[in-house]
Amino acid sequence: MHRVAITGTGIYTPDEVISNAELVASYNEYAHRQNALHAEAIAAGEREPLPMSSEEFIVKASGIERRHVVNKYGILDPGIMHPVLPERAEEELSIMAEIAVRAADEAMRRAGLTAGDIDCVICAASNHERAYPAIAIEVQQALGIAGFAFDMNVACSSATFGIQLAADMIRCGSARAVLMVNPEITSGHQEWRDRDCHFIFGDVCTAVVLQRLDEVQAGNAYEVLSTRCVTEFSNNIRNNNGFLRRTREGHMVDRRDMQFHQEGRKVFKQVVPIVVDLIQGHLAAEGLAADDLTRLWLHQANKNMNDLIGQRVLGREPTREEQPNVLQEYANTSSAGSIIAFSTYSDDLPAGSLGIICSFGAGYSAGSVIVRKR
Template sequence: MSALRGSRIAGVGGYRPERVVANAELAAMTSVSARWMEERTGIRQRHYAGTGETVVSMAIAAGAAAIKAADLVPDDVDLVVLATSSREQLAPAGAPQVASGLGTRGAAAFDLNAVCAGFTFGLSMASNAVRTGQAENVLVVGSDKLSPMIGPELPDTFAIFADGAGAAVVSAAATEDIGQAVWGSDGTRAAVIESKLRPDGRVRATMDGPVVYRWATGEMPAVAKAACARYGVSPSDIAWFVPHQANRRIIDTVARTLAIPPERVVLDIVETGNTSSASIPLALTRLRDSGRSTPGELVLLLGFGSGLSHAGMVARMC
């Protein structure tokens, strides 16, 4: 086996469905106000998939954008990882359809379900595949269509979840630009956030918000610090904090605990909502598109959510 090499994020891309849903539209259908939604979640609007848009079609759109940003063509991609928890079809996996839809030359492809931490799990696996020489360029896509799983009878999830896809290309590098993940899970709290089939034949997402808040704000700062330490840096060295866009109150609290200034925290949730596995790559795309970041800057990625599962890592901005 050849010696390990480095890996890097070569490009990112995102896709938000055209339909924009403001808080006022949802408030008219449920028992809480638009003001309550923004105060409790930080969200002002979110995107819902249109007729015919699927987890796979959104993933293809985001993946194509990431490949272009990496200055590659689809034939350069030899592995596709699709992180999702919301496909209606259980088999076959969606990743091969994404690979074919993009026009790759028979790339290896598989799905990964770590829900809101899915992208960071996938990014770590992609980095390992590149570092060991198993792949040259890996496309990691987080894509979720959550709007069919929510309804006005459950305001907590109705106000938060949305649809979208985000992607990143991981390629070989001379240096280690993607750090090792600090990851874990707690299956004893599986019921805290879950989606399952109800007797009426519909899949519904449910969440115990207070428990999620206490877990995320109480335990995720230590994960973030450990991820920094594993890369040989501290939170004060981080240029940008890009957490899972779960809820603005959670993001703000974790950032304060880490002493990361608000201007260094990337917030995509305000205009995009919580898109589960898509949230981190969509936030990275927003950061790149804003022009505020510089290639090579340190970015702290922190995925956490249903499972309960988490994965944090430090990477360098593309």
């Protein structure tokens, strides 16, 4: 069995940024228009008025201050309230593949590898812009990589599940080096017209290169010591859009359940113990204690949730250095969030440092990866 290391990471960040102030102004204008349009029904008690949003509400609920997006004007236009992207011909590189290539180039450069060194490409993301052909195969072709490629989706846990799969392939010898990409255009499944979630998501793409430890060239590498994944079915985070939509009467109209929707309080209450149990059980199985960890790179969905997870795992309040957050800048970028945190806050640790990458979300699903700095 071969030992495995993460040797390169990459991040593609869209140029366009939406602040909380801009988002609140756009949503509140939309809410005012809808409430005026339905004023009679609201007065008669037949319809609830849309509530207003505020910057204070967003920061208190999530810790998010801004987000990057691939298209800003469509989201902020109260008459549109979703990104507007030009259609691309089938012969053109798709937008998901395009941003994946950008992140992959950086990850391979940092790993000291070329396309010829990669055996497999995994596109692990919470949404894919089409059913087939696989985005991963398109990325493979664009980069000139031989071997094989495939897509996978475990919602916000896609990256850690992808790391486990890549590590298993390398350990057993079916690949020497694997490129995993996480193109997350979450603005497309976000419901920007819903006060309770209109601030949650942002767009980004991350990439990770994993390879055999005995072939590592990069100076900043982390050995993957162990991985663990868990799933438990729940409807509390759901998106009903899919290829069977047109087969059901009334499903082609603008329906709320065809975008991201969740029972936020239930998710918080139920997911936190799942994640804490996963991390604690994973550490115990490897003969490790929480005090052995130098850093936790958690899924970047909600600061309050991360704070509570850190407290329960460490038995105390984690410091910013021990548990860095990037969601204030990026918002929830689904599977990419923990990888942004790892990529941004991993170079500074000394050799021998132990850390854990952990992501969690819809499914429910959660994955953890214990790593050690070389």
